[in-house]
Amino acid sequence: xxxxxxxxxxxxxxxxxxxxxxxxxxxxxxxxxxxxxxxxxxxxxxxxxxxxxxxxxxxxxxxxxxxxxxxxxxxxxxxxxxxxxxxxxxxxxxxxxxxxxxxxxxxxxxx
Amino acid sequence: xxxxxxxxxxxxxxxxxxxxxxxxxxxxxxxxxxxxxxxxxxxxxxxxxxxxxxxxxxxxxxxxxxxxxxxxxxxxxxxxxxxxxxxxxxxxxxxxxxxxxxxxxxxxxxxxxxxxxxxxxxxxxx
Numbered sequence: 654x655x656x657x658x659x660x661x662x663x664x665x666x667x668x669x670x671x672x673x674x675x676x677x678x679x680x681x682x683x684x685x686x687x688x689x690x691x692x693x694x695x696x697x698x699x700x701x702x703x704x705x706x707x708x709x710x711x712x713x714x715x716x717x718x719x720x721x722x723x724x725x726x727x728x729x730x731x732x733x734x735x736x737x738x739x740x741x742x743x744x745x746x747x748x749x750x751x752x753x754x755x756x757x758x759x760x761x762x763x764x
Numbered sequence: 765x766x767x768x769x770x771x772x773x774x775x776x777x778x779x780x781x782x783x784x785x786x787x788x789x790x791x792x793x794x795x796x797x798x799x800x801x802x803x804x805x806x807x808x809x810x811x812x813x814x815x816x817x818x819x820x821x822x823x824x825x826x827x828x829x830x831x832x833x834x835x836x837x838x839x840x841x842x843x844x845x846x847x848x849x850x851x852x853x854x855x856x857x858x859x860x861x862x863x864x865x866x867x868x869x870x871x872x873x874x875x876x877x878x879x880x881x882x883x884x885x886x887x888x889x890x
Contacts, residue, residue, distance in 0.1 A: 689876035691811070698860055698883050699803075699811065704876040742811050746875040752824055753813040753875055 656681065656754035657743055664762040670731040673759045675743030676724060681754055683724035687746035690719060690728045693758075694739045702741075703728060730761070738763045766791035768861050768881035776855075776888050782848040786861030786881060793842050794819045799864040799873040800844045802835060804857040805883075812857075816864055816873065817844055851888045858883040 658676040665671040675682065675690075682688055686706045691699035701710050703719035706726060716731045726745070730737055743756040772784035786800065793800060801816035815825035817835045825833050829848070837844040848855060862877035 687875045691877075698880040699877070700880070701876060701878050704874070704878070710878060744811075744813075744876065751827060753826075755811045755813065758810045 656747065656751075657745060657756035659741075659743060659756040659759045661757070662760045662762065664764055665730075665733045666764045667733050667735065669733050670729060671733060671761065673728045673730075673741055673743075673761070675726040675728070675745075675756050677726070677745055677747075677754070678724055681724075681745040681747035681751075682721065682726050684748070685746045686721070688719065688721060688726040689744045690717075691742045691744065692737075692739045693742065699742065733763050735763050737761060766863065766879055768863065768879060770859060770861050770881045770884040772884060772886070774885055774887060776851055776886060777890050778852055778888055779850055782846070782851050782855060782886055782888070784846045784859055784861075784884065784886070785843050786845070788842050788844075788863075791863075792839075793837055793844055794839045796868075797866050799866055800835075800837065801862045801864050801877055802846045803860045803862055803877065803880075804855075805860070806854075806857045814846065814848075814859075818866070818873075853888050856886065856888045858885050 688706045690703040693699045706721045707719040742758045747754045767789045769787045776782045799816045802814040817823045832849045834847040860883045861881045863879040865874045
């Protein structure tokens with residue numbers, strides 16, 4: 654059982670937009686702007702897509718955006734492309750006892 | 765372009781100690797700008813943060829693993845390492861090393877992993 658809750662799967666057609674939610678508590682997502690998102694293709698290492706809730710690393714497409722409201726963070730992918738099909742994980746700082754917690758992951762299918 | 769590469773035995777017996785090393789190339793573990801972390805992923809499951817270390821030797825660990833984990837750094841070899849003791853089948857996973865940026869203003873890591881190794885599979889079995 655993961656500390657952060659994500660939907661097991663989401664899907665969308667090419668060109669559409671999808672949003673993946675990541676629900677935590679007031680002890681993690683709700684208290685810190687330290688949420689990050691990772692993309693993982695099968696058999697590959699995770700790749701950082703979003704950090705500090707909404708910042709994009711250099712080289713990541715601006716089709717990827719992040720936000721947070723209360724205890725829930727969200728990753729939105731606009732203009733879906735076939736290459737976006739992957740697993741996505743959220744991660745949050747959870748204080749100086751627990752440090753880092755991950756969500757269970759969401760499988761994105763591009764129809 | 766910094767790269768990280770995990771290495772170590774792919775098979776460990778139950779009750780023994782798992783030992784892995786992460787070699788950093790194109791950068792330095794002695795750089796005060798980063799922490800260095802270990803993360804694992806059991807087969808078909810999600811990611812789990814294990815812990816991280818600063819070049820000074822300062823560490824923090826996942827509370828659920830803290831009693832069995834040791835992370836160390838060898839600046840002379842530009843490497844950092846993971847030891848996990850008393851392993852069971854539940855420790856079977858792909859183990860990743862990763863880099864965590866450091867915030868000089870707060871004096872803390874920034875709690876996201878910006879560069880990852882490719883991962884190494886460790887199976888715990890007799």
